[in-house]
Amino acid sequence: MKAIKLLVSTACFMxxxxxxxxxxxxxxxxxGQAFTIQASAPAHTENLDEVTSGWIYRTKETRAxxxxxxxxxxxxxxxKAIDLWNEVDGSEDKSCASCHENxxxxxxxxxxxxxxxxxxxxxxxxLVNECRTEQMGAEPWKYSGGKMTGMTALIGLQSRGMLMNxxxxxxxxxxxxxxxxxxxxxxxxxxxxxxxxHEDNYDTMIRADHLSQGxxxxxxxxxxxxxxxxxxxxxxxxxxxxxxxxxxxxGGDEFKSLELYxxxxxxxxxxETPSVRN
Amino acid sequence: MRxxxxxxxVAGLLASPLAAEPVAPNDVNYExxxxxxxxxxxxxxxxxxxDVFKNRKLGNCLACHVNAEMPEESFHGEVGxxxxxxxxxxxxxxxxxxxANSKMVFDGTIMPAFYQxxxxxxxxxxxxxxxxxxxxxxxxxxxxxQTLKE
Numbered sequence: 437m438k439a440i441k442l443l444v445s446t447a448c449f450m451x452x453x454x455x456x457x458x459x460x461x462x463x464x465x466x467x468g469q470a471f472t473i474q475a476s477a478p479a480h481t482e483n484l485d486e487v488t489s490g491w492i493y494r495t496k497e498t499r500a501x502x503x504x505x506x507x508x509x510x511x512x513x514x515x516k517a518i519d520l521w522n523e524v525d526g527s528e529d530k531s532c533a534s535c536h537e538n539x540x541x542x543x544x545x546x547x548x549x550x551x552x553x554x555x556x557x558x559x560x561x562x563l564v565n566e567c568r569t570e571q572m573g574a575e576p577w578k579y580s581g582g583k584m585t586g587m588t589a590l591i592g593l594q595s596r597g598m599l600m601n602x603x604x605x606x607x608x609x610x611x612x613x614x615x616x617x618x619x620x621x622x623x624x625x626x627x628x629x630x631x632x633x634h635e636d637n638y639d640t641m642i643r644a645d646h647l648s649q650g651x652x653x654x655x656x657x658x659x660x661x662x663x664x665x666x667x668x669x670x671x672x673x674x675x676x677x678x679x680x681x682x683x684x685x686x687g688g689d690e691f692k693s694l695e696l697y698x699x700x701x702x703x704x705x706x707x708e709t710p711s712v713r714n
Numbered sequence: 715m716r717x718x719x720x721x722x723x724v725a726g727l728l729a730s731p732l733a734a735e736p737v738a739p740n741d742v743n744y745e746x747x748x749x750x751x752x753x754x755x756x757x758x759x760x761x762x763x764x765d766v767f768k769n770r771k772l773g774n775c776l777a778c779h780v781n782a783e784m785p786e787e788s789f790h791g792e793v794g795x796x797x798x799x800x801x802x803x804x805x806x807x808x809x810x811x812x813x814a815n816s817k818m819v820f821d822g823t824i825m826p827a828f829y830q831x832x833x834x835x836x837x838x839x840x841x842x843x844x845x846x847x848x849x850x851x852x853x854x855x856x857x858x859x860q861t862l863k864e
Contacts, residue, residue: 622835623834624834624836624837625826625837625838625844627827627834627835628826632824637793640791640792641790641791642777642791642792642793643770643776643777643778643791680838680841681836682836682838
């Protein structure tokens with residue numbers, strides 16, 4: 437097993453000392469609940485021995501923000517989503533709460549998404565928008581917009597601490613294969629694949645960034661960089677642009693397949709929604 | 715150095731009107747991990763090469779390589795080998811091949827090809843049909859790397 441380097445202190449100001457690595461046992465516990473942030477890699481993730489949460493690779497200061505829900509800025513958006521949950525919208529005069537008594541009833545849902553249904557791969561965003569258009573007679577929300585990321589954070593939070601456990605067999609198998617192919621395909625002018633950074637080089641500094649395995653168990657994630665919740669697909673898009681590649685469509689088939697594949701690589705890690713990253 | 719480079723370029727210009735053009739990315743001749751001829755016929759400028767090396771929008775070499783010659787830069791990446799003393803390990807013509815297209819030297823490497831303008835999957839529009847660096851920037855980086863001796 438690879439020992440993980442923790443960034444004990446990183447001076448973020450230009451001209452100050454560079455980051456230093458040190459060995460430190462990594463444990464994450466929030467409000468008394470313990471999280472699995474390191475687990476044996478699932479059998480289908482052939483090239484890794486273990487899977488690890490992105491939380492481990494962040495600085496001590498960033499990690500601390502996730503330890504207490506009062507400090508976690510992601511909860512501002514979760515609170516707004518609670519209001520949205522109760523807000524009537526659309527031609528049917530309904531809110532989410534009209535059909536779903538308690539948002540707590542969604543405990544466990546996040547661990548199983550995306551999932552294949554009737555020949556399609558369905559994400560949480562799809563499920564939310566299906567309720568809006570089919571049940572409420574309301575306009576769908578923008579796939580990675582503020583209302584959507586707030587709602588997927590609120591629903592994902594109900595599974596916090598539970599282990600990621602997506603299905604990759606049966607109907608899901610073809611999507612999973614597609615996602616795997618995308619994960620290993622080099623793209624862009626920098627000609628890199630997701631695996632080049634997140635499999636071959638995790639726990640390594642790439643300029644100022646400590647590379648993680650690019651896991652999705654913490655999404656939507658609050659990023660200090662843009663001070664809002666970020667969807668999985670928005671992160672994929674950002675990584676593709678960084679390697680000067682034309683991103684796939686947010687909410688499109690490619691990113692959904694990639695989302696399934698990456699979720700399966702995180703099998704066994706706890707849901708951390710909403711996590712905090714830089 | 716500078717003057718010799720220029721006189722070669724001028725001589726080339728006299729011989730054929732095309733000779734002053736840099737070698738196009740697809741015409742670079744990689745032989746056993748080396749590129750013998752300068753891409754431009756103009757000697758590289760190590761001072762500009764140093765900037766290309768650290769500039770995030772140009773080489774951004776520092777993203778992946780530690781370089782002891784730049785202690786003033788805060789963040790040195792660790793994805794590739796340290797380049798401290800790299801000139802003791804590689805000749806100019808080897809460095810040219812490594813920077814222009816490292817895949818010709820290191821099979822399957824993560825290091826981008828800095829002088830290649832075709833063959834990419836889904837390049838962003840702004841970069842389509844372009845190489846990351848110009849021929850002269852490649853020569854400048856090589857000139858800078860040649861100063862990195864221990």
